Amino acid sequence: MLKINFVEEDIKKLHYERYHHPHPLVQKKMEAIYLKSQGVTHKDICRLCQISKTTLTKYIRQYQTGRVEELTKIEYKGQTSKLNQYSRQIEEYFKIHPASSVAAASDVIEKITGIKRSPTQIREFMKRIGLRCLKVGYVPGKSLEPERIKEVEVYKIEKLEPLLEQAIKGEKAVYFVDAAHFVHRAYLGFLWCFVRTFICSPSGRRRFNVLGAINAVTKEIITVTNETYINAESVCELLIKIADLGLSIPSVLILDNARYQKCKLVSEKAEALGIELCYLPAYSPQLNLIERLWKFVRNECLYSKYYENFADFKAEISTCIGTANTDRKEKLDSLLTLNFQSFAKVQILTV
Structure with a gap:
């Protein structure tokens, strides 16, 4: 020995x-x-x-x-992958045609190179050349037209960013406004579990409508809710709630072009209350901060959760929104930064 x-x-x-x-x-x-x-x-x-x-x-x-x-020395350095000599060719292909799965990528790589490898080897090779498995995002089709992209970029630079700078300095109170319609149904998500899990689905015949306004700086949330429809009267009610805050600085609301928000009744009410309405360019939901709040609410209390009673469904949503800026402040602050997606330089899947 x-x-x-x-x-x-x-x-x-x-x-x-x-x-x-x-x-x-x-x-x-x-x-x-x-x-x-x-x-x-x-x-x-x-x-x-x-x-x-x-x-x-x-x-x-x-x-x-x-x-x-x-x-601590590692002597084994492994063998050079035969796929490496095709890296550039494979990269160029996947830049235009992203693969939906490792199996699909494996088939494509075999056609390009004539080399067949296991899914594990293909996954490691894909990571090595810089590929990542990322969720596909979506936007309204017309928002990707060159003229539309230019219009949105100009609006963001010349209108939105100056308003937000004034809000940060305390010169104006800027609110992002939008409505969400929460249907009482099953919202399917992902769970770490040993077997596939199923949840019951309510009928989906009832919905909880929330018209909200979120302060760009303080993240304070003001809402008007009902179980019927959001209309111009609902927007006027929201305007009154904002006016009743008694702020000493001008209030500005950033809204989309929904017909019930861009009408004579709403504009006259806003003018009477001294509130400025600032409408976003068409097809630019990425510039509306409150869209992220609705996604946050769905993630926090709807996905993979079952509510037998509509009353419980409403109560959970209301509680989530009402406590978002207190109990969930850290998450909310991280999500609602004043950085906005630009589509000037993004990859668009065309097929």
């Missing part, structure tokens, strides 16, 4: 590195030599570490040569 005279300092290092070293192979080396330092037989070390006697002897020789530092 190979004998080693261990020093206490090395034993402490071996004990620590067998759990904390980032590379699993080095952890195994440290474990084997640590067991050796504790007087465990070679036979038992091989059994516990699931290594051969030859491998254990190699580890011991390494330790004898350079002690603990020598054990």
Whole structure:
């Protein structure tokens, strides 16, 4: 049996590195030599570490040569993937035609290169060339027309950003306004579970309508709710609630072009209350901050959750909105930053 005279300092290092070293192979080396330092037989070390006697002897020789530092060296460097020579060709293809799954990518790569690899190898290769599995986003089709993109960018730079700068300085109170219609139905999400899980689905015949306004800076949320329809009268009610706050600075509402928001009744009411209405360009939901709030509400209390009674459904949504800026403030602040998506330089899936 190979004998080693261990020093206490090395034993402490071996004990620590067998759990904390980032590379699993080095952890195994440290474990084997640590067991050796504790007087465990070679036979038992091989059994516990699931290594051969030859491998254990190699580890011991390494330790004898350079002690603990020598054990951290990784000699095996692997073989160069044959797919590497086709990297540029594969990259160019996936830039135009993103793959929906590893299996689909594997089929494409085999057609391009004639090389077949396992899904695990394909996944690692895709990561190596910079591909990531990202959720596809969607926008109204007309918002991607070149003229529309230019119009939205001009609006953002010349109108929206100056307004927000005034809001940050405390010169104006800027609110983003929109309505959400929460249908009493099943909202399917993802769960970490051992077997696929199912939830009951209500009929979907009833809905809870929320017209909301969120302060761009304070994230204060003001709402008008009903179970019928959001209309011009609902918008006027929201205007009155904002006016009743008694703010000492002018209020500005940023809205989309829904007919019930852009009508004579609403404009006259806003003028009477001294509230400025600022309408977004058509097909630009990405500029409306409150859209993120509605997504937040669905994630927090609707996806993969079942509400048998419509009253419970409404109550959960109302509680989520009402406590978003207090109990959930950290999440909300992270989500509602004043950064807005631009479509001037994005990849568009055309097929």
